[in-house]
Every structure is written in structure tokens, then in C-alpha cells.
Amino acid sequence: MSVDTLSPLPGRKQSLLSRLFSRPLDVVISVTVLLFAASVLWQLSKWAIIDAVWTSPDATSEVCRGVSGACWAVIDVRWRLIVFGLFPYEEQWRSSLACIVMVIVAILSCVPMFWTAIRLSALWIVGFSIFYALMAGGVLGLTPIAPDKWGGLTLTVFIYAAGMLIGMPMAIALALMRRATLPVIARTTGIIIDSVRSLPLITILFTAALVLPFVLPEWLLGDKIWRVILGFALFFAAYEAENIRSGIQALPSGQEEAARALGLTYWQRTSRIILPQALRNALPPTINQFVISFKETSLIVIIGFFDVMASGKAAYGSGEWSFAWVEVYVFVALIYFIFVFSLSRYGAYLERRLRVGQH
Amino acid sequence: MSETAIQIRNMNKFFGTFHVLKNINLEVAASERIVICGPSGSGKSTLIRCINRLEEHQDGSINVLGTELDDNVSHIDQIRREVGMVFQHFNLFPHLTVLENCTLAPMLARKTPRGDAEAAAMRYLERVRIPEQAAKFPGELSGGQQQRVAIARALCMAPKILLFDEPTSALDPEMISEVLDVMVSLAKDGMTMICVTHEMGFARQVADRVIFMDKGEIVEEGAPADFFGAPRNERTRQFLNQILSH
Ligand SMILES: Nc1ncnc2c1ncn2[C@@H]1O[C@H](COP(=O)(O)OP(=O)(O)OP(=O)(O)O)[C@@H](O)[C@H]1O
Ligand SMILES: [Mg+2]
Numbered sequence: 001m002s003v004d005t006l007s008p009l010p011g012r013k014q015s016l017l018s019r020l021f022s023r024p025l026d027v028v029i030s031v032t033v034l035l036f037a038a039s040v041l042w043q044l045s046k047w048a049i050i051d052a053v054w055t056s057p058d059a060t061s062e063v064c065r066g067v068s069g070a071c072w073a074v075i076d077v078r079w080r081l082i083v084f085g086l087f088p089y090e091e092q093w094r095s096s097l098a099c100i101v102m103v104i105v106a107i108l109s110c111v112p113m114f115w116t117a118i119r120l121s122a123l124w125i126v127g128f129s130i131f132y133a134l135m136a137g138g139v140l141g142l143t144p145i146a147p148d149k150w151g152g153l154t155l156t157v158f159i160y161a162a163g164m165l166i167g168m169p170m171a172i173a174l175a176l177m178r179r180a181t182l183p184v185i186a187r188t189t190g191i192i193i194d195s196v197r198s199l200p201l202i203t204i205l206f207t208a209a210l211v212l213p214f215v216l217p218e219w220l221l222g223d224k225i226w227r228v229i230l231g232f233a234l235f236f237a238a239y240e241a242e243n244i245r246s247g248i249q250a251l252p253s254g255q256e257e258a259a260r261a262l263g264l265t266y267w268q269r270t271s272r273i274i275l276p277q278a279l280r281n282a283l284p285p286t287i288n289q290f291v292i293s294f295k296e297t298s299l300i301v302i303i304g305f306f307d308v309m310a311s312g313k314a315a316y317g318s319g320e321w322s323f324a325w326v327e328v329y330v331f332v333a334l335i336y337f338i339f340v341f342s343l344s345r346y347g348a349y350l351e352r353r354l355r356v357g358q359h
Numbered sequence: 360m361s362e363t364a365i366q367i368r369n370m371n372k373f374f375g376t377f378h379v380l381k382n383i384n385l386e387v388a389a390s391e392r393i394v395i396c397g398p399s400g401s402g403k404s405t406l407i408r409c410i411n412r413l414e415e416h417q418d419g420s421i422n423v424l425g426t427e428l429d430d431n432v433s434h435i436d437q438i439r440r441e442v443g444m445v446f447q448h449f450n451l452f453p454h455l456t457v458l459e460n461c462t463l464a465p466m467l468a469r470k471t472p473r474g475d476a477e478a479a480a481m482r483y484l485e486r487v488r489i490p491e492q493a494a495k496f497p498g499e500l501s502g503g504q505q506q507r508v509a510i511a512r513a514l515c516m517a518p519k520i521l522l523f524d525e526p527t528s529a530l531d532p533e534m535i536s537e538v539l540d541v542m543v544s545l546a547k548d549g550m551t552m553i554c555v556t557h558e559m560g561f562a563r564q565v566a567d568r569v570i571f572m573d574k575g576e577i578v579e580e581g582a583p584a585d586f587f588g589a590p591r592n593e594r595t596r597q598f599l600n601q602i603l604s605h
Binding site: 252254255257258259260261262263264265268272273276277280 | 411412413436439440442443444446448449450451452453454463464467468512513516
């Protein structure tokens, strides 16, 4: 059996083989490592797939008794709790539809047709309003459901999307204000950014949820969930503003000068010349910030919200399934992975797309 | 006597405590072509950048096409719409195509409809002889081509005055003439021009007046024949010797 008949790329495969097995010592090391990797992979697939239990016909943990593989039946039985939290059972279609709307909006924003500031903001505001209407109800004959009933993955998606939607314009505003020609504005903004950055997110969330009610008048307070989202957005904005500012500072001063010499006003220069280039420069750290923020949503559990992490814990926490915590966490990890990995790939795609025409 | 395009009176400019421009008096008539030369750091760029308020002057007055250049933003905008500028490093917008570079300002600052702006842009791109590059991005062009796009971009605002700040000094020698040719043809069409340049051939050919600056002062000015033939000031002679000897 020759290597050539096996591989469509004989050259590459042969060079790999020759590098791994050229000298006796190489052979020993390669074989050891490969054997080890194979055994880990085998154990893993034995646990996760071959010996695993996938469903539970009677919705109890009986099927998993004495089984050595993974008990995925816990996901089969409890996935609704993980994804929807305590959202009323008969209304959970609304929660799934809301999530689907959000995914569609996210996919549509990858289509270059939507890549103008106006269309992109319109898309997100419309998508988010539908999401909110579906979740909160009270319109079109939908039963109202208070935010404290929201939970699971949907709540995570909601807080994240709302936080980013509010945080991004806030970040742009902060970055521009920090560069304002009036020293008062520039300095005050600098102090705000630096103060927010020096606080841990937990402190900000605590303040928003628990301290503000003592300080602010009732009519200014709003629902706890919105205060938390604002806190989350502010925290994101403080970091993202600095990313954007670095993107602005990377521009040659000639760009601003040429735009001024052509008679463009401040807003025209900012929206047509400075921001498009600055946001492109700031893309890698911005994607980074988005990824970090997604994972930080899990902190909201501390102030009594039931996000996907907390609902995962609840899914195995109730006696019967308590042995299956590994399976639940693997499932939750998979959810995080899908979100964050898609986000990173989208960022990489944007970077490739936007390089067109740049030298 | 034709009408006055620019009038600068007793103008002084400071960078902090550094006195860059000292008591500048300069009058430019409509359709007049002026070349400014002088050693590095003498304030040539600063002088023409004061004319469209890229730099602010501290003392004296600048009047452009009858509009006083003061802190009134609408005066500044008005003057910038009428005064085009071409930079040493082109300063094209790299995220926009050549055509978009040319149509952006007319559409935003003059509210020209897109169709008209594009038609005008194509006319000016033909004028600088690169209409075939309209759909490209600036990064895909040579230096000489970029500078010609920059001239077309300035022309698209239909300015009454054009300021050039060393438009050829960032170019490879073989590209200098393609840019100078365009400038000569503009001069022939009666454009009011102020060019900071060390291209003395260009100065001889098109300038009505050559101005020599040193240490923030206008040291000498005159018609090219007098200026090059019989410079009166010692500093001018030294400068011309240096620049013409190589
Ligand atoms: N933004 C600034 N702040 C402080 N000093 C400046 C600034 N811009 C220019 N200068 C100084 O002002 C002086 C005149 O500068 P300017 O650029 O006008 O000279 P120039 O005649 O155009 O020289 P070059 O031929 O090198 O372009 C120089 O000494 C320069 O260092
Ligand atoms: Mg200069």
C-alpha cells in the first residue's frame, strides 16, 4: 500500500511523514505522542459517544444508573430549563422565536448590503425591538411576562445584545468626546473612562442593581434589568472607547486636514472620513472586546439573574440529576463556544473583507 | 487693476511663544499665479495654511474673496469651499474610490446631486488624464497619479483659488512632470494659484510673482525675470545659488 494512492496531496503528506519519522529518536517520540493522543481520543469518544445515554423515555435519571458513559439524557430532559430559564412553559415558543430573530439579525449584518451606518443600526434596532416585544409581551395580544421570569440562554442573549447595542454608540461618543477641542470635555471624559475601567464589572453591576435604588428617585429608576444592562454597556463602552480612540490616532493627520480643506463640517468629517477608517483600524481589539463581554454576561447571576450558566446549574442541581453536572457544563460550554467562535470567525471575515482596496 | 482675491495685512502667527510668521503683508489679485520659495522651516506651509484656516493666525487680518477670516465658523466654511488645497502627501481618503474621493465634498458641502457630482468628477479626472482609474482605490495608484487625483478632487469643488504645498516633492523624478503639466494647464486657464514649490522651471514658466521667505518674513518678491535675474537681497542670492546649483 503506497502513500500516494491514499492521499490527494502526496507531497504534503510525505513531507509530514518524513519529518516525523526520519531518525530513530523521532520515531520513538512520534509514536509515543501519537499513541497517547489516540488513547485520549478513544477514552473521550467512549465516554461522550459510544457508552453515552442520549435519551430518557420516562424523563427520570434511571436510564443512567450504572452507565459508564456520559448521561446526555439530562440535556434531553432539562434543555428547556437551560435555554429558557423560568419562562412560562406554554410561552416558550416566544423565547425561541426571539432567539431566532436575533440569529437572523446577526446573519443579516454579515451581508455587505447592510453595511452602511444607517442600515446596520436600523436592522439592529428593528431586530431588537421584535426580540423585546416577543419576550416582554403586552403587545399584539401577547401575555406580558416580567423580566424576572426571563432566563437561560435567552436572557444571556438579551443582556448581551442590549448591552452591545447601547454600548457601541456610547463608546463612539466617549472616544470622540475624549478628543474634543474643549479641554473641559476632553478631560472629564478621560476621567469617566478611567474611573469605569478601574472598577471591576461586578461592582458596577452591584451598584446598578442594588445601590442606585437608594440614590435615584423612583421615576428615574426603571426596571432592574435595564439598570444592569446600562451598567454592562457603560463598562463595555469604557474599554471600547479606548480601542476606537487608538484607531483614530492611527490615522495620519493629513486625513482630517484634507477633509477640512474641502469644507466638510465636523460631523461630515467624523462620519465619512475619520470613523470609517478608525473603526476599521480598531476591528481586531473590538472583536476581542465583544468576545470578552459575551463571557462576562455570566456575572449577572450574582445580582439575581438566571442566565445560561445559572440555569445550567439549576438543571443538574435538583437531587435526581446531581451526578450529571459534567454533562451540563459541557453543554453550556458548547453553547458559549458556538457563540464566541462564530463571533471570532465573523471578525476574521470582516477583516478580510475590509482589506479590499487598502494597501 | 483686476479684483483682489486674497489680502493679508500685518499678519502674525505664533506656535506657543515661537514667532513663525512676522508681519506678513500680501495681496493676490484674481487669476494671479504666485510661487513661494524659501529654506526649510521658513514658514511657507504655515503661511498658506493660514489662508484656509488649517492654522489660526493671532494678529492682523486675512480677507479671502471679500470674506474676512475670523472666528465665525460660517466665514471659515465659506472660504474653505472657495479655496482648494493640494498637499505634499496627497492625503487622499484611502477607504474611498478615486471617484468617491472626488464626489464626496461637492455632495456634502455643496449639496450637489450625485449624478451631477459624478459627471463633474469624470470631467476633472479626464482633465488630469486619469479617467480610467475612477473605480480604483488610491492605494492602487502611483504617486503621480495620486497627486493628480488630489488635484481633481480639489477642482471638483470648483474653487476660485488653489493652494499647493510642495505638490511634487514627495514624487519620484519621473512623475514630477506629469503633475507640473497639469498645474501649468490650470495656470493657463486663469486659476488663481499660490504654489509653495522649489520647481524653479515651473516658477519661470507660469508665475506672475515669486516670493522668497526666510525666518517667517517675506524677504523679497518680484516678477520671475527680476527675481531670478537680479535678486536684490543677499539671502535670496544665497538661496538661489544653492537651489540652482544642483
Ligand atoms: N504645529 C506646529 N507647532 C509648533 N511649531 C510648528 C508647527 N508647525 C510648524 N512649526 C514650526 O514652524 C516653522 C515653520 O514651519 P513650516 O512648516 O511653515 O515651514 P516650511 O517653510 O513649510 O518648511 P518646509 O520647506 O520644510 O516645508 C518651523 O520652524 C516649524 O518647526
Ligand atoms: Mg512646508
